[in-house]
Amino acid sequence: MRRAPRENAEWVRAIADDGADGEAARRDLREVLVTGLMRVLTARGADEDLCEDFAQEALLRVRERLGGFRGESRFTTWALSIAMRIAFDDLRHKRWRDVSFDAMLEGARSPLVFEPRVEATQERSAVRERVLRALADVIAGKLTEKQRAVLVAELEGMPHTEIAERLGMKQNALYKLSHDARKSVKVHLEALGICEADVLWVFE
Amino acid sequence: MRLRDEQVRSLLNASRETRDVEIDCDDFLSLMAEYAEVRAEGRAVPEGLEKACAHERLCASCREELAALVEIVRGAGR
Numbered sequence: 001m002r003r004a005p006r007e008n009a010e011w012v013r014a015i016a017d018d019g020a021d022g023e024a025a026r027r028d029l030r031e032v033l034v035t036g037l038m039r040v041l042t043a044r045g046a047d048e049d050l051c052e053d054f055a056q057e058a059l060l061r062v063r064e065r066l067g068g069f070r071g072e073s074r075f076t077t078w079a080l081s082i083a084m085r086i087a088f089d090d091l092r093h094k095r096w097r098d099v100s101f102d103a104m105l106e107g108a109r110s111p112l113v114f115e116p117r118v119e120a121t122q123e124r125s126a127v128r129e130r131v132l133r134a135l136a137d138v139i140a141g142k143l144t145e146k147q148r149a150v151l152v153a154e155l156e157g158m159p160h161t162e163i164a165e166r167l168g169m170k171q172n173a174l175y176k177l178s179h180d181a182r183k184s185v186k187v188h189l190e191a192l193g194i195c196e197a198d199v200l201w202v203f204e
Numbered sequence: 205m206r207l208r209d210e211q212v213r214s215l216l217n218a219s220r221e222t223r224d225v226e227i228d229c230d231d232f233l234s235l236m237a238e239y240a241e242v243r244a245e246g247r248a249v250p251e252g253l254e255k256a257c258a259h260e261r262l263c264a265s266c267r268e269e270l271a272a273l274v275e276i277v278r279g280a281g282r
Binding site: 040111112113114115117131135151157171183199203 | 207211213269
């Protein structure tokens with residue numbers, strides 16, 4: 001006979017349990033995780049074995065972090081969120097591990113140039129030119145070398161986990177660096193009176 | 205270094221979305237399950253999750269994970 005779905009409190013108690021109850025709960029949760037992972041990762045090239053590995057790692061992390069579950073969602077959704085982080089971190093790492101970070105750093109040191117483009121009107125060309133000059137000035141003149149490197153890597157699509165690893169930084173420190181760089185760009189554009197409407201008009 | 209127009213757009217969007225106080229990817233993970241259920245059920249984003257909403261607009265990695273989780277939650281609700 002199939003058992004009734006567990007409530008959150010029951011999941012938390014059972015997952016922490018070292019006896020038979022705990023074993024059954026971990027088996028059930030593992031099934032939930034593998035099913036969820038397979039649903040979204042098969043199309044991304046992950047097979048069942050890899051999903052099983054992700055689920056196993058997620059189970060361990062769920063147990064370690066049980067005290068952090070606040071009960072604001074279903075327990076299984078919370079466990080799946082942890083599995084998503086583990087799985088996507090791994091897949092992103094595999095996608096980026098052979099990409100040269102040194103080449104990106106080299107790019108960050110060289111002068112900034114933009115894609116040439118002919119605008120429909122002179123007015124649009126002038127606004128585009130003004131926005132691009134402002135961006136070039138702030139990137140070259142206001143950002144630190146590390147901030148420029150992070151910005152360039154981000155614009156190339158490199159995920160933060162990967163940038164943090166290459167720079168030997170903790171992820172929250174990297175986020176702060178990225179935040180400060182974005183803030184500098186924002187402040188600089190605002191100081192030059194470049195408004196959102198201008199930007200949307202030319203670049204959206 | 206040559207920046208393509210799509211990269212310029214991305215930088216301008218990120219600059220526009222930048223707030224004085226933001227959450228990072230670890231903070232987002234701690235809110236992701238609740239936020240995914242809100243999104244999957246089509247509910248309005250409550251005040252406590254607005255910072256998750258703002259982070260989602262800025263972070264492609266978290267956006268990717270959230271989209272996958274929302275898909276699973278929606279699938280489980282069918």
